[in-house]
Amino acid sequence: MKGRRLGMREIPGGGSTAVRLRAGQGVRLVNTHGSQVVDTWCLATADSSEYLSVEQTRRMLFRLFAGAGDDLYSNRRNPLLKLEADTSAGRHDMLLACCDSWVYQFYGCAPGHANCRDNFLRALAELGMAAAVVPNPINFWMNVPVTDNSKLALEAPVSKPGDLIVLRALQDVVVVFSACPMDVTPVNGVDRTPRSVAYEILAQA
């Protein structure tokens, strides 16, 4: 298997998927259209109560955001993933919660709007898994600039079509991607249109 590419798969705009990675395997995530935010979670296969924690990752890195080369830590301070490569300008949000039914209710949308929280739970269920909690995700390509060391904004991604990241599993994990269904704020581009992304599993390096 070493080095063999296992084939690209698409996640439709607003959709999600969960993939199992053995330690040493990776996953390449491609922002096909350049404008799509991908909410990303990671759980330890051995115990789904251990999950990628943006809070602990911030604390371990002493930075608000992770960048290429950084390890991503669990709620028990164990490294689960390495952000091995990133061709974008590195604007990935780790400050905001995933969208959920309450967010769309807040925006006045009709009930039943697709949302990343439900996407997470459904993708896990498709693997026969349940999560006790919905952790805060890393929102790849989500552009939440910080200014004056205090202010936040929600802006369109600065990523380009074809930008990609590579995540490398540091232990056996499940990774969940949700191509965020947000169509109210400009986080998925100024035209507020969720679009597809693609991923492929990478054999052990």
Next chain:
Amino acid sequence: MKGRRLGMREIPGGGSTAVRLRAGQGVRLVNTHGSQVVDTWCLATADSSEYLSVEQTRRMLFRLFAGAGDDLYSNRRNPLLKLEADTSAGRHDMLLACCDSWVYQFYGCAPGHANCRDNFLRALAELGMAAAVVPNPINFWMNVPVTDNSKLALEAPVSKPGDLIVLRALQDVVVVFSACPMDVTPVNGVDRTPRSVAYEILAQA
């Protein structure tokens, strides 16, 4: 009851308590010695799955941190509390998770070290309540400065003895305070010594 002061109570350094507030009631929290961080949670009395969310509060305020006059929002974007007053320099952390057994394990402490996560669960249990999740708290007086719009540090509080905050309940809530037991990092002062704080319930304004 209007305007009557209901008496100060002490929380020992490293200890915790949970208090019920009806809508309109408040609680004054006093940093008696000036150096103590107080991890603070709030749950809706009617449904403990609705809780103060630092993630949603950041999003609603478009700021990393809350200050005097700000509402504090739930995971459903409902305002639960108002931070009505703050005599300190306003350095309160909303970026880091509470300390837990894994943090002290990481630091090489002996098993059984007091921690804010267990403090939260125990204080709720004393009210006959259980929480499905342990939300990220607001860490009052915890000094986590942000520099270069990206870097974090853990520093001693800048608060003074007697500094206080007032939280006003915007609906019926339970508030949990943990006088953080951290004695490894300098968040509770350069001498790394948890100390008592005090609080009193305030009648409806």
